[in-house]
Amino acid sequence: MLYEIVYALVGLVGLAYSLDYALDLRYDAREPKRLPSRIPLIGHLLGIVKYGTAYYNQTSERTADEIYTLDCVALKIYVSRSRRLIPIIQKASKTLSFRPFVKVVAREMAGNSEEACDLFDGSFVDEYSQVVKSALLPGTHQDDQNLRMAHSVISLVDDLVNGGKGKTIGLLEWTQHLIVEATSCGFFGVEHPFKDPEVERAFWRWQLYLRSQMASVDFFGKANQEREVVNKAIIEYCRKLKDDTSKVVLDRQRVLKVAGMTFEDAAKQETLFCVAMFGNTTPTLYWFIWELFSRPSLLEEVRRELEEHAITRDKANQGEHVLDIAALKTRCPLMLSVFQETQRIHHVHANIRKVTADTFIDNGRYLLRKGNYLQMAGSPIHYSEEIWGPTQAGSKEASFVPQPSAFMAWGTPPHLCPARQFAATEVMLTVALLAVECDIFPNGGQWKSPTLRYNDVAAILSPGKEFELQVKPRRGAGKWDVKMGMGKTQVNILSG
Template structure:
């Protein structure tokens, strides 16, 4: 008994010593803070408390710990790093002007190394040459509104029609898992647009391998690798092999996006095998955020009958023409003449967006006329959730879902106020393609179907979220089983046309 008591006492003293040392280390790390650095917000658990909070609470963590609404920027201490956190729309333009000192480049380099499995030479090229600048340029150019993007959009739209006909063609009621179907439909449509009609994800094994790899992306990039049995790496190898095969004979209907990326990588000095691995990371950006954004847009619309009716009427009036059994969706009108649909889509992004745009501080940087100092080697984040819920920008209803919000001409929009597509100057180059794809799919489902939760269930007001995914819009923790019924008056043959080429082909997004 005495030995047991002594052992317990020893353990308790050891734990006390560890806790004391942790608090001492936390105190000493803060001792060297410059008075101009953003003030530290202390965590209850020293050194790793904020990391645990972000993992457990997700996007709401920044609202929970921020006890002073006037604080625009603060510091979270995580081990020996400082994570500066700006929740201010006023400071964001100042941050954006410091794009060299507050750099996104290290994030791209990490993706190339961790997800693209870059070898030492490829890693050097990404770090020491102009490859990242040239790579970003060709992506922006090939995805800008114009003939190249129109070609991608039409190929993507044609595949949407195929998958909707597979779902609805026999006219019978279907029971599906909404997220599972959304993932399949977006993968197939996006891949047709980007790779051409003979894309790698037509192979079920490659499709399944990509999403198996995707489930491990956070572990692979974080350095805290829970993929002990290498399931994610084995799945990635399947995707890599499929891209290596595709790149040996790139089909003629591949997009300018894929082709110019490929040429850029090769001309920068990457070997064919290394370039094909980097190309295999393309569907991460292409699919990861489009799937949940589409899912939640459908969820928000179909769970609100009055909103569904209004959007359906708007689409039928302005974007659909019918001649006998033919129904034609006009893409130009869908983009520019359906403001309630577009507003609902963007309100879904505003309320569901959780991403914190992150930059590395590459040199000591002063902001706000020298009042704020960010020290080299640390990181800066701009959590979109905190900014999107700011009452100073979005008024007293900032925490509510207001479908018409983005129809308000008096609403300040874009730049520092709406971060769903990133923080300028690093906006998602594929935002026009992704937005068009989601609007087409949503419009088709709204007009052609009625969707209800399966018997015995209902639309949840606040369904659980999956915090582990490396996405800007979180997936639901549990898929939703729904019943899809065909709207009989809209049966027939469906087509998509580009519309009036003289009009702007750009979706008028808040982010541009």
């Protein structure tokens, strides 16, 4: 019996190597060089299944090539790890296209019908994207959306202060709840679909199976089951939109229906946006809190900056202290530096493009074959010493120096995150209020970095384990309000 097992294993390994060799034969020498996998045939596929886009950090460390090919059985993934190639890839956006993914995510993530997905085949996808971008541009409607979000943040931080008693919290659970609650108030209005805690819980459980669902390997239907809870709540919400529903939701629902989508399919598109909204903002906030509060002297400097430029104190502590959002956005460079440095070091996203026709890039140097995928891995660029200098934990939070075409936290043009101003305002506001109101200590005494949750589909990974913190109110914690300021004020974030 033992011999049979050994022979079978040897046979399988031999077959894998032969098929791997066969893959080599279909490779065109003008394509980026193949990077062999450690396990023949399926090694890269396994790596991507296990680590998601973070796998490209590992493969990128094994080569000095600017772009290389990973064979994943039936298809190839070209991985670009080069800042130089970013604008070159952008120029070829007609045939290196983000468009096909709008349809893929509509089908796989939102659970849209085939008829609804087909709408995204033609030029409608550009019109739709434009409507979303315009509705998220700074202006008075954005101020209203920000104000609803800000009031929700104030109330959740106030709840943490707990009348001066403070609380023990799980950082992940707390950031997840804050982002769902505050972002939903901004986008859906104060009576939003996630007010029901079961809908919020279902959303986060769904995220744990999202990658399996995208890869059609959610064999037990867990993701579908949880998503249905969210879809049902959002469909109900969409039946009668509110007076304080944001412009972006109203506009999106309108154009989708005008284009011919059914009511239910259009509503499910909102579920999709929740993945982009909550899934990315939560880990960004989590690590921003982590990076700032684990460095006491930096935290003190940030507090000083906030007090000097963005806060008006009610000295008698009988009325409200006021945080000036416009000043927070524009007059707190240290805070912004810590935020962007957090994004730089924690980013794992790789922007994806489908090769829709054989395409030569870089003056004919590399051929990308039709039907395959291109991923622009952000992390190798974010960690490039040539661009950013050496990265040591905690070394440079206070001195983020913008580097053009080397910061991919919000994607790369023409597909930059359209909600980046809203999201940046939300996390900066939350961290500012925490900084001035609270001291935060890890329950075990140390800020010990947790393992990461590699099955997330997000620009930054969440931790794999909960981390308990004690929150102690600082002297002077009290009632807060925000001043919104000029409608067009923007956070000076680096993007693209």
